[in-house]
Amino acid sequence: MDLHQLWTILATPDNVPIVLLALAVPFYTWYGLRQSFANDRLIAQLEADPALARTHHRKTQPWRPEWDREVHVWPYLLRIEFLAALIVTVILLVWSILLNAPLEEPANPNLTMNPSKAPWYFVGLQEMLVYFDPWLAGVVIPFLIIVGLMAIPYIDTNPLGSGYYTFKQRKAAILTFLFGFLGLWLTMIFIGVFVRGPGWMWFWPGATWDHNRLVFEVNRDLPFGALFLAAYTAAAAWAIHKLITLTPFHRKIHARMSRFQYLVMQFFLILMLALPLKILLRQLFRIKYLLVTPWFNI
Amino acid sequence: MSLSAKLARLLKSARKTQVAKSVLRVKHEDTPRARSLGVLSNVFLHLHPAKINRDAVAYNYTWGMGGMTFYVYLVLVFTGALLMFYYHPSKVVAYRDILYLENDVPFGKLLRNMHRWGAHLMVIMVQLHMFRVFLTGSYKKPREFNWVVGVILLVLTLLLSFTGYLLPDDQLGFWAVTVGTNMARATPLLGNEGPFGPQLGMTPYNDVRFGLLGGSIVDSNALLRAYIWHCIAIPILASLFMIVHFWRVRKDGGISGPAPVMLESEIPQPREP
Incomplete structure (x- = not known):
């Protein structure tokens, strides 16, 4: 266990935000899901008792009939916004006093950084370069992520769960988003930042970065890849439909x-x-391409 | 008469002057009317409604992420404009400008640090904001289009960060941008190494990467282009989309919740086509 190496990676100034992200995302996931489960209990209670459902104010927030449903923005919202701005300013100031922005040697095209990493929010895509050719990892996949995100409101036909936290009423949507956001996007970023070392090789956290390490791996292409892809598409479509x-x-x-x-x-x-299927095929069976054509490979 | 009472009387009489009336326009009173007008007649506050859902002011529903993202953006515009006083987007002096900023400009280091960490903070907050909006189903009817605008803003945030990364002209930025823009080489149809690119006549000297960098390598033209995208083009685009984003929050019915929960038995029947 090379603690010094671990510390070097964690304390690299540009990696500090990702350490922050690693704390903030689990917290907010818990924070959101906790409210979802609280609402789910309320929903179960109201579904069991239609008479209560007619009279209940239908929120987990405290409520008394004599209270107004709305409050004035001035001062009840503006004072919170002012406070939030102050707190963010203080955090940013303290952070900027304690930690200096990185500045390396002047740019030198003749001296390649090893590893040379993209900024952390693009490191996930850089990690995809291990599994896909650049036209897929760097262009097609990001494009599809953006279009896919934009498509969400138009393909989610579930009218429930609009404007309140719930898990029970939107299981499929929430699990899909958690899978994409935590399971793919952030996991890839964490692997790219904390696990990948010189030569973009896999170094478990705490392992020493050995610049002379060599890996003798022979990657192979999958025979009958088109058939495999067709079979996967059919199987995945069937499984998704079942789910x-x-x-x-x-x-x-x-x-x-x-x-x-x-x-x-x-x-x-x-x-x-x-995506995870190709990652597993690559990591477990050293499969480089599923489909080889004269123009492009997948 | 005590001092505080004297001060209060002084303030009260000051508010009655012609100058104060012309500036404030609204009487400062503890009445619902004055509170509403205080928001509605103020150009900076008028994007707010006069009243909002009482449960929406609690932190737990919105996490305050959207508003804080916007605030950090304002901080970045402010610190960025100050940084522009000390920076020339030229290969000859860019790096030296950073050294000068860090070592000789009063509070220069703090300024640069705030811009750097503010940018990281904005990227983190924008993702958490999207996460919250998803978990509360706030993209659902009638807010679908505002989610699309939000996705565009997410992309613009990432592009702002990315274009800023190159500007110090150090090894970190240089290689990060080299890695990032090398992928553009592989763009299908438009990159010289992408599928069907060579067939369409793409070379390193006319493809999409050449357009991004203003050359075939990350050099002085790339620095200038990154600077212009970073300081002019993307901030204007992002500001435009933010205007639309905030406007649509209001026009789509204000903040989405916390709304009363809906039961499965209450789903309206879809109309027959």
Whole structure:
């Protein structure tokens, strides 16, 4: 265990925000889900008792009939905004006093940094370069992430859970987002920042970065890759369809989707599931390409 | 008469002068009307409604992430404008300007640090804001389009950070931007190493990467382009989309919640096409 190496990585100034992110994201995930579960208990209670559902104010927040439903922005919101601005300013000032922004040697095209890493928010995409060719990892996948995010409101036909935290009423949507945000986007960033060392090789946290390390791995291409891809697409489409029509409630939501909405959703979910599959194939079986053509490889 | 009472009387009489009336326009009273007008008649506050959902002011619903992201953006515009006084986007002096800023300009180091860490903070907050909006289902009808605007703002935030990364002209920025823009070489159809790129006549001297860098390597033109994108083009674009984003928050019915929970039995039947 090389603690010094670990500390060097964690204390690299530009990595400090990711340490912050590693603390903030679990906290806010817990914070959001805790409110979701509280609302879910309320929903269960109201569903069991229709008489209560008619009279209840339907929030977990405290409520008395004589209270106004709305409060004045001045001062009740503005004072919070002012306070938030003050707190953010103090945090930013203290952070800037304690920690200096990095400044390396002057740019030198003849001296390659090893490892040379993208800024942390793009390191996840850089990590995808291990598994995909640059046209996929650097161009097509980011483009599809952006388009996929934009498509979310138009393919989520579930009318429940608008404006309040809930897990029970939106299981499929929330699990998909958590999988994409935590399981793919942030995991890739953490791997790229904390695990990848010189030569973009895998060094577990605490392992010494050995600049002379060599890895003798022979990657191979998957035979009958087109068949495999077709089989995967069919299997994934079938599994996704089964999952989103698992319960009567989910079948009801599914019935609200148009054919086009359904196809767009399937398209993005199949592609999303393909990422971890390719990662596993590469890491476990040393598969480089699934599909080799004269023009491009996947 | 005590001092505080004297001060209060002085303030009260000051508010009655023609100057104060012309500036404030609204009487300062503890009445609902004055409170509402205080917000509605103020150009900086008028994006707020006069009243909001009483449960929305608690921290636990919004996490305050959207507002704090905007505040950090303002801090970045302010510190960025100050940094521009000391920086020339030229290969000859860019790095030396940073050294000068760090070692000789009063509070220069603090200024640069605040800009750097503010940028990181903004990227983190914007992601958490999106996370919260997703968890509360706030992108649902009628707010679909505002989510799309939000995604565009997320992309612009990342691009702002990325273009700023090159400006110190040090090894860190140089290689990060080299890695980042090398991917553009592989753009399908438009990159010289991308699928069908060579067939369409793409070379390192006319493809999309050349357009981004103003050359075939990360050099002085790339520095100038990064500077102009970073200080002029993307901030203007981001500001425009922010205006739309905030405007739509109001027009789509204000902040989404905390709304009363809806039960499964209350789902409206979809109309037959």
